[in-house]
Amino acid sequence: MADLVVEPILAADEVRAEAAGARPRRFKLTFWLAAGWMAAITFVAVFANLLPLPPPNKPLVGPPYSLPSWQYPLGTDELGRSMLSRVVFGARVSLEVGVAAIVIGLLVGGFFGLVAGYYRGKLDAVISAVANVMLAFPALIFAAALVAFLGPSLEVVILVIGVLSIAPLTRLVRATTLTHAGREFVLAARMMGYSSRRILFREVMPNVIPSAISFALVGMALAIVLEGALSFLGLSIRPPQPSWGNMIAEATQYLTQDAWLVICPSLFLFFTVLALNLGGDTFRAVFDVKESAL
Amino acid sequence: MALMILRRLGQLVGVLLVVTFVSYLLLNFLPGNTAAVIAGPYGTKASIAHISAQLHLNDPLPVRYFDWLRQLLQGNLGQSAFTHQPVGQALAQRLPCTLELILLSQLIALAVAVPLGIAAALRPGGWLDNVASTTAFGLLSMPAYVLGYVLVIIFAVNLHLFPATGYVPFNQAPLTNLHDMVLPSITLAVGSLAVYLRVLRAEMIATLSEDYITMAVAKGMPTWRILTRHALRPSTIALVTVAALNVGALFVGAFLAEYIFQLPGVGSLFIQSIESKDYLVIQGIVVVVAVAYVVLNFLADVAQPLIDPRLRGVRRLG
Numbered sequence: 252m253a254d255l256v257v258e259p260i261l262a263a264d265e266v267r268a269e270a271a272g273a274r275p276r277r278f279k280l281t282f283w284l285a286a287g288w289m290a291a292i293t294f295v296a297v298f299a300n301l302l303p304l305p306p307p308n309k310p311l312v313g314p315p316y317s318l319p320s321w322q323y324p325l326g327t328d329e330l331g332r333s334m335l336s337r338v339v340f341g342a343r344v345s346l347e348v349g350v351a352a353i354v355i356g357l358l359v360g361g362f363f364g365l366v367a368g369y370y371r372g373k374l375d376a377v378i379s380a381v382a383n384v385m386l387a388f389p390a391l392i393f394a395a396a397l398v399a400f401l402g403p404s405l406e407v408v409i410l411v412i413g414v415l416s417i418a419p420l421t422r423l424v425r426a427t428t429l430t431h432a433g434r435e436f437v438l439a440a441r442m443m444g445y446s447s448r449r450i451l452f453r454e455v456m457p458n459v460i461p462s463a464i465s466f467a468l469v470g471m472a473l474a475i476v477l478e479g480a481l482s483f484l485g486l487s488i489r490p491p492q493p494s495w496g497n498m499i500a501e502a503t504q505y506l507t508q509d510a511w512l513v514i515c516p517s518l519f520l521f522f523t524v525l526a527l528n529l530g531g532d533t534f535r536a537v538f539d540v541k542e543s544a545l
Numbered sequence: 546m547a548l549m550i551l552r553r554l555g556q557l558v559g560v561l562l563v564v565t566f567v568s569y570l571l572l573n574f575l576p577g578n579t580a581a582v583i584a585g586p587y588g589t590k591a592s593i594a595h596i597s598a599q600l601h602l603n604d605p606l607p608v609r610y611f612d613w614l615r616q617l618l619q620g621n622l623g624q625s626a627f628t629h630q631p632v633g634q635a636l637a638q639r640l641p642c643t644l645e646l647i648l649l650s651q652l653i654a655l656a657v658a659v660p661l662g663i664a665a666a667l668r669p670g671g672w673l674d675n676v677a678s679t680t681a682f683g684l685l686s687m688p689a690y691v692l693g694y695v696l697v698i699i700f701a702v703n704l705h706l707f708p709a710t711g712y713v714p715f716n717q718a719p720l721t722n723l724h725d726m727v728l729p730s731i732t733l734a735v736g737s738l739a740v741y742l743r744v745l746r747a748e749m750i751a752t753l754s755e756d757y758i759t760m761a762v763a764k765g766m767p768t769w770r771i772l773t774r775h776a777l778r779p780s781t782i783a784l785v786t787v788a789a790l791n792v793g794a795l796f797v798g799a800f801l802a803e804y805i806f807q808l809p810g811v812g813s814l815f816i817q818s819i820e821s822k823d824y825l826v827i828q829g830i831v832v833v834v835a836v837a838y839v840v841l842n843f844l845a846d847v848a849q850p851l852i853d854p855r856l857r858g859v860r861r862l863g
Contacts, residue, residue, distance in 0.1 A: 384563045387839050388831075389793030392800065392815070396831045399819040400574040476688045480801060483690045484816055499690060503805075506709075510698045517691040525686035532682075 282533045285526035292523055296342040304336040308491045312336075316509045328512050329505050337493040338519050344487070344494040345523065348409050348478040349471040355413030356420045357467055363417075364424025365459065369432050369451050378421065385418035390473075391480050398486045408487045412474050423466050424459055431458045465534035472527035479520055495520045550847055557843045564839055565617065568832040569610050572600075575824065583824050585626045599623070622829035627821055632829035635814060643810035645715060646799050649726055650733035651788075658738050662745030663772055669750050678746070681739040689798045693732040693805040700728060710807040729806040733798045737791055744787045748780035782853050789845030793838050 295302060305312045311331040312323070319326045325334035367378040394411045401407045431437065432455060440450045481487040482496025490497050495516040502512035575582045580597035588596075596602075600623070601609050616622070622632035665674040684692075701709035707727045715722040752758065753776055761771045800812030807813065811830060818826040 384560055384567075387560055387564050387842075388567070388835050389796050389838055391797040392831060392834055395815070395819060396571060396827050397574065399822070399827055400571050400824065402576065472686065479688055480690060480797075483801075484804070484819065486819065496690070499694065503694060506694070506697065507702055510702065513694050513698065517694065521687055521691060524688070525683065528682070528686050
């Protein structure tokens with residue numbers, strides 16, 4: 252009996268190992284560039300305080316409107332503050348929001364999605380209905396309204412974006428769980444008398460994780476764009492504390508004098524979002540997550 | 546078919562009730578005395594009492610909600626705490642600008658995405674497909690508030706081709722209006738364009754591998770006729786669904802584009818109201834946008850069997 256169950260599992264493992272061997276060949280150069288960019292951004296954001304940078308709000312580090320040079324790597328802004336320092340501290344805000352919001356979404360949405368997809372029935376109907384209604388609100392408009400009603404602060408922004416990411420993640424995890432809950436290895440585990448909880452978290456969940464990661468990367472990109480939009484509208488962290496969004500918003504006043512002040516934070520935002528999207532895309536291709544599962 | 550529409554209509558009413566209720570609940574998130582906060586820092590005792598009476602703030606929540614809903618159905622969304630203009634009227638004044646922006650952007654997006662999507666699907670992996678897909682992927686990573694300023698820097702500040710700000714209503718000076726709308730429409734179009742291109746390309750590739758296409762090719766039907774008559778129509782279903790789902794993002798993009806280019810649309814009203822803490826206006830805009838979004842998605846769902854006869858009379862799977 253045990254052999255009957257174990258053998259297919261071993262066979263599946265072999266197939267998986269083969270796939271793992273084939274995997275590196277499918278990672279393209281763009282993926283490594285994206286991964287390198289994210290690693291660099293994460294590193295400077297985490298260790299921003301330890302890096303040899305002038306404080307982000309210190310004026311007249313150099314003459315105002317300096318262009319990038321050896322002395323001022325990314326130039327200086329209208330008050331002579333170091334753009335490099337401001338962009339690095341801005342990265343901190345973006346990553347903090349992106350990671351925290353997606354963790355909220357993954358924990359809550361992942362749990363509800365697993366439960367709904369595994370147990371189905373009335374529980375599924377209720378969870379799906381709630382998720383569908385939550386998806387009925389255009390994210391930024393609802394987020395902006397909520398932040399306006401609750402009062403802007405970084406915690407509120409994280410919470411609001413986190414709550415908004417619950418519904419799409421619930422839907423995705425539910426759909427993926429559905430496709431795995433009927434598979435043979437789940438049936439086998441059930442026949443061996445494992446508890447539902449064990450099957451759900453030890454058998455089903457590991458199979459759901461790849462698609463959840465792929466979507467979490469894209470979701471992080473969306474969260475960063477959303478935070479940027481809120482910052483841009485003055486609804487997230489307030490100047491002089493730098494974030495990419497509020498740097499863009501502030502610099503638009505000096506668009507005719509020095510367009511670089513808009514371009515510089517925009518580039519950082521663009522490359523980060525692009526890198527996360529590429530990462531999500533690569534994961535999806537490697538683990539063959541069906542886009543229609545959404 | 547009729548039964549399906551009826552059942553979907555029931556769901557629609559349910560979702561609308563919840564959506565309006567959540568929009569209504571926004572007021573409950575206000576810190577402190579709701580009426581006093583709505584009245585703003587210059588609210589007098591009389592105006593606070595007036596607001597409190599008008600919104601029935603002393604009634605229990607369900608009573609208040611249904612009363613508010615009744616008012617909403619009559620087009621009464623309360624009035625601005627600062628201009629004292631009715632919210633419905635303010636919205637009506639600014640809606641044409643937003644709708645024009647959305648309409649123009651969708652025309653641009655479809656005019657580019659449909660031919661490009663078809664051409665890319667004809668030779669998947671060819672140079673055109675690679676360029677189009679890569680560009681679309683890059684554009685999807687560019688938020689509206691970045692793209693808008695890139696366009697301003699290139700076309701307004703450096704080339705002086707199009708204005709960065711300014712708006713004349715269409716019925717007063719159509720040509721000036723269109724000229725002013727070029728940059729905002731492109732800003733808004735790009736996001737949709739990339740999404741439509743990707744979806745149409747994927748759908749067309751799938752459709753073109755169907756047996757009936759091979760059949761049509763074997764019969765010697767001209768390529769353009771196969772593409773337009775046989776392949777495009779079934780591929781449009783996904784496009785309609787995606788376009789409807791895109792409406793939320795479209796409103797968001799329109800709001801940002803209006804803010805960037807200082808157009809007098811609903812978006813700039815929304816952002817002004819957030820800055821001035823004009824809560825009833827914010828709430829009114831949220832509820833109108835959410836209802837529009839839900840209704841459009843319902844229409845897209847119902848429209849699917851009209852586009853594709855294969856879906857008629859059969860319950861859709863999934």
